[in-house]
Amino acid sequence: MPQRAHALPPADPVEELRAAASAEDDNGQPLYQPTDPARPIGHANPPRRPKGVAVQLTPRPSRLEVERRIAQAQLWVAQRLPLVQIIENARENWGIHNTQTVNRYLNLARERMVEELITDRRRHQAEQIFALNDCARRAMDAGQFNAAVGAFRVIAEIGGLLRAPIKPPEPRA
Structure with missing residues (x-):
């Protein structure tokens, strides 16, 4: 039986956030958009939707946009906003409907806040x-x-x- 090669997560958390899913299904699982039709269908490359179905695709954010989002998440954490409000702000400002992705931004923002506090x-x-x-x-x-x-x-x-x-x-x- 051939073993499947598991894709290693990017070492850079910014690249991980750039590749994160922007939406989730009813069970809270991330929805990934099709990446490459030449590759076999799998977790990172789901089957394409039928042509008649309109899908709202959000473009992959740039590194600068991810850094801006992290800074904004740091502000929200510093303001002690409730998680529900932070998720709503992320939906309105960033177009992210996936709570796991919002949590990734928040975790990285908290991590950076601690690093800045220690170094400075x-x-x-x-x-x-x-x-x-x-x-x-x-x-x-x-x-x-x-x-x-x-x-x-x-x-x-x-x-x-x-x-x-x-x-x-x-x-x-």
Whole structure:
């Protein structure tokens, strides 16, 4: 019995997203469009539809478009939008009706956000300290001194100045 060669997934996640299915069937399985009529019919090359049936084909996105979609997915994750809203936005903005493909974009966006946070830790700390300084200033202007003290405490923790707990341990009887 001849063994079938399994196509290896692309190593580049952007290429994987470019090749992802844009639609899914009623069971949530991806629908792949016919790729090459010269190749035998299989998972990646399903049979062609009859000529009378109109099919809405979405063109394969460019690398630049995939990068733009990943950046937009990062924004949606940062805005903490619910998954239902993210899927609806992907349908409206990208023409993707496959939830698996949307999840691939979201996973890659989250992965990149973590990488950026790790590699750019000092810049991220500086941004957080700047935002907390602004928060503390506004809290003091509003007379909310407890909030201002809390913001300064977090600034000290981020900067590494505060390592010990604020409250002393309770005496043991």
